Structure formats: C-alpha cells, structure tokens
Amino acid sequence: SACSSKLVLSQVHPMWQEPLAIPGGDRQSPIDIVVRKSIFDPQLRPLKVQYDPRTCQQIWNNGYSFLVEYDDTTDKSTLKGGPLEDQFRLCQFHFHWGENNTWGSEHSIDRRLYPAELHLVHWNSDKYSLFEEAVIEDNGLAVIAVFLKIGKRHEGLQKLVGALPAVRHKDSVVEFTKFDPAHLLPENIDDYWTYAGSLTTPPLTEAVTWIVMKQHIEVSHDQLAVFRSLLFTSAEEQLQRSMVNNFRVQQVLKGRTVRSSFT
Numbered sequence: 001s002a003c004s005s006k007l008v009l010s011q012v013h014p015m016w017q018e019p020l021a022i023p024g025g026d027r028q029s030p031i032d033i034v035v036r037k038s039i040f041d042p043q044l045r046p047l048k049v050q051y052d053p054r055t056c057q058q059i060w061n062n063g064y065s066f067l068v069e070y071d072d073t074t075d076k077s078t079l080k081g082g083p084l085e086d087q088f089r090l091c092q093f094h095f096h097w098g099e100n101n102t103w104g105s106e107h108s109i110d111r112r113l114y115p116a117e118l119h120l121v122h123w124n125s126d127k128y129s130l131f132e133e134a135v136i137e138d139n140g141l142a143v144i145a146v147f148l149k150i151g152k153r154h155e156g157l158q159k160l161v162g163a164l165p166a167v168r169h170k171d172s173v174v175e176f177t178k179f180d181p182a183h184l185l186p187e188n189i190d191d192y193w194t195y196a197g198s199l200t201t202p203p204l205t206e207a208v209t210w211i212v213m214k215q216h217i218e219v220s221h222d223q224l225a226v227f228r229s230l231l232f233t234s235a236e237e238q239l240q241r242s243m244v245n246n247f248r249v250q251q252v253l254k255g256r257t258v259r260s261s262f263t
C-alpha cells in the first residue's frame, strides 16, 4: 500500500496492554475533555473535508486495530480549515473499542466514555513529503475523532463490517476499495473540540492536532460485535486473544487548553 504509515509502526511492540514504559511528554493523548473548562474560540473555522473514495486501498489487521488505508501519494483526500493552517492528507482510519459497551473510547467528555472511537489520521502535506517526516513534527498530523454510540445500525459502516471477517487475524490484509470515509462523520462537523496532543500508540510522538467531534455516530450492537470478533493474534499463535480494549489510558492535561468551535 502507498499508505506509508505502515512502515512506522510495523516494528511496534506486540501490543502493549501493559502500562507504557515510555515516559510521557507535556502533550500526551488521549485526555478527558472537561466541557466547562474548554474555551470557545470564535477564530476556529469550519472543517473542510474532501475525500475521494477512489483512494481507498485495503484493510489491514496490524495486531492492535484494523486500519483502512488510503493512497496518500497525492492530495486527493484532504482535510483543511478548522484549527489547521495547512492542508493534511488522509492516510488511514481505525477504531478503538471495548469488550463491552461501557468503555472503549480513548477520549471522554466530562468523564463519559463511549463504546468505541473512530480516528481519521491525516498528515501535513504542505510542510512534509512523507508521513514518516510528519510523524515527528509538532504540526505534522491531524486526527479527527468521532465517538460511536450503540443505537441503530449504521448503513455507511456496514460495507466495512462485512469485510472484517477476512482480516480476523493479525497481519492479514484484504483489498478494500471505493469506501468514502465521509460516510462515517456525524451530520454536524462544525462543532468540535481541539487540542494539541500525541499519537496514542508508539511512537507516541507529540505531533497531533486533535479534532474531537461533538456529535457522535450510532452503530448497532451487532456491528460492534464484529469488531470484537477480530483477534490481536496471528493465525499461527496457540492462544488466540480477542481484539478488545485497544485504547490507551488517559493522560494528564499539563496546562493545555481545549478549545471549542461552538458555545
């Protein structure tokens, strides 16, 4: 795949359910967003999302989540506006989820967790020419986070859910094309929180402008059950482990402000 992010984490720790040994910096993610402490910033513009479904390439079980990867060799699927000065290119999206519906998201709103959270990962193509460069720079990445709540079946998600059994085991890859990630965004993308943070898995670099959507999307319990039927383990391993609880523990704010685009 052209999605060069694959190179970065291919040598990642075989899943780190254990508390991380890597010492945190000053802007680690995820965090709890305290609504009454977030600051409305009238300067925050609407997000400009332009995704081309033809850049969608494949799904990959990387042993921690499943990644839907996009061709990021040109500016065909992009994100700009909102808190961003530059143009960012979509590279992949993935989710984090729990073993049950009580937890699973990485971020929380006033301590309230959701059963799952979607991350659309983009890198700054105005300033950098490769994901690998962007991932180590403080303005290198922009990730859109969308909370998932249990409710009615999500039609836009269903094509993806149907493809997941093919990537049940770690290291499996299946061709997956023409998927428009805009279908996974909530109706209202103008209301969001934003803060300066990090990747939530190794290398944990403090490169990310987080854009956390206020509005959640709904998926059915059955759809999330298919996420939970995936495995952390490869086909060769004796003891198979369900892919659940693939979120990082929350990090301290350390004086950061969370801004909101809405009042």
Ligand code: SG7
Residues within 6 Å of the ligand: 005, 006, 007, 008, 009, 010, 062, 064, 065, 067, 092, 093, 094, 119, 121, 135, 143, 198, 199, 200, 201, 203
């Ligand atoms: C997931 O989350 C994967 C990672 C991703 C990581 O484990 O999607 O991607 C790859 C290529 O393994 O790491 C560098 C990167 O995108 C962290 O992303 S996140 O901070 O948005 N959760």
Ligand code: ZN
Residues within 6 Å of the ligand: 094, 095, 096, 119, 200
């Ligand atoms: Zn993530």
